[in-house]
Amino acid sequence: MSYGQAFELWRQASQPDWDAYTHHPFVEGLRDGTLPRADFLTYLVQDYLFLINFSRAWALAVVKAGDLDEMRACSATVHTLLDHEMSLHVQTCSAAGIDIEAMVNTPEAMTNIAYTRYVMDAGLSGDFLDLLAALMPCVLGYGEIGLRLARDCVPDTPYREWIDTYAGADYQTACAEAGALLDSAIRKRLGNQPEASPRWAMLTKRFATATRLEVAFWDLGRA
Ligand SMILES: Cc1ncc(C[n+]2csc(CCO)c2C)c(N)n1
Numbered sequence: 001m002s003y004g005q006a007f008e009l010w011r012q013a014s015q016p017d018w019d020a021y022t023h024h025p026f027v028e029g030l031r032d033g034t035l036p037r038a039d040f041l042t043y044l045v046q047d048y049l050f051l052i053n054f055s056r057a058w059a060l061a062v063v064k065a066g067d068l069d070e071m072r073a074c075s076a077t078v079h080t081l082l083d084h085e086m087s088l089h090v091q092t093c094s095a096a097g098i099d100i101e102a103m104v105n106t107p108e109a110m111t112n113i114a115y116t117r118y119v120m121d122a123g124l125s126g127d128f129l130d131l132l133a134a135l136m137p138c139v140l141g142y143g144e145i146g147l148r149l150a151r152d153c154v155p156d157t158p159y160r161e162w163i164d165t166y167a168g169a170d171y172q173t174a175c176a177e178a179g180a181l182l183d184s185a186i187r188k189r190l191g192n193q194p195e196a197s198p199r200w201a202m203l204t205k206r207f208a209t210a211t212r213l214e215v216a217f218w219d220l221g222r223a
Contacts, residue, residue: 002176002179003140003143003144003175003176003178003179004176004179004180004182004183005183006179006182006183006186006194007136007140007179007182009195009204010133010136010203010204010207010208011140011207013204013207013208014137014204014207014208014211017208017211017212017215018137018141018211020215021137021141021211021212021214021215021218022141022144022145022148024215024218024219025218025222026039026043026218026219026221026222027145027149027218030149030153030157030159030162030163031148031149031152031153031154031157031159031163032153032154032157033153033154033156033157033158033159035159037096037158039221039222040159040221041092041093041096041098042220042221043218043220043221044089044092044093045089045093045098045102045103045106046106046108046109046112046217046220046221047089047217048086048089048090048093048103048104049103049104049106049108049112050112050115050116050217051081051085051086051089052086053116053117053119053120054081054116054119054135054138055078055081055082055086056120057116057119057120057123057131057134057135058074058077058078058081058135059074059075059078060120060123060124060131061074061077061123061128061131061132061135062074062075062078064123064127064128064131065128066128066185066188066189070128070181070185073177073178073181074181077174077178080174088165089103090103109220111213111216111217111219111220112217112220114213114216115210115213115214115216115217118134118209118210118213119131119134119135119210122134122206126206127189128185128189129185129186129189129190129199129203130202130203130206132181132182132185133203133204133206133207133210134206134207134209134210135210136178136179136182136207136210137207137210137211137213137214138210138214139174139175139178140175140178140179141211141214142166142171143166143171143172143174143175145166146163146164146165146166146167146168146171146172147166147167147172149163149166149167150163150164150167
């Protein structure tokens with residue numbers, strides 16, 4: 001499954017942080033089923049708070065978009081986040097006795113604040129490309145993780161549902177579309193040789209910073 005050209009270049013430029021993100025001990029614990037349930041729930045509650053702010057960042061992408069196609073793609077992501085992705089978190093936590101009131105009243109972890117506000121600032125101080133560069137590690141990293149874990153996980157891991165969500169055709173299609181949106185947005189603004197643009201280094205850096213923030217996000221699940 002290809003997530004596009006810019007992603008491939010930024011992913012390579014972000015080594016070894018990309019591997020630290022996609023092969024983090026937390027991810028390995030999902031794969032082999034050894035991740036303690038309490039750690040998973042800590043992660044899910046923080047991730048719920050993360051997704052609230054992440055939805056706001058995709059809403060900012062609607063504002064920063066350059067045409068109706070870009071607006072449609074970003075507003076569809078806002079809709080998916082608010083009406084599907086977040087309800088999975090609520091259901092799983094509620095089955096474990098954590099109600100939505102408890103979730104929204106949990107203080108945001110520092111790394112959670114750092115990550116989401118970094119993404120928001122990329123969009124507020126920069127343009128559509130700055131914002132997309134900061135949004136992509138999150139979207140595409142989970143696609144890559146999902147595919148690998150679906151292939152390599154132990155058959156009876158209790159995290160099979162989580163893995164199947166991200167390995168599934170719906171999510172993989174969303175990743176391919178996000179990668180295509182990124183490539184097309186870059187082509188419209190920077191032309192056919194974007195690597196030669198003076199902006200390329202900064203965009204690559206934004207992708208790498210968001211990747212490091214993903215590593216830190218897994219760490220907070222293990223606290
Ligand atoms: C820390 C963190 N990083 C990535 C994701 C995955 N994710 C975030 S938004 C979205 C839908 C499309 O943008 C998906 C799959 C997450 N949940 N939490």
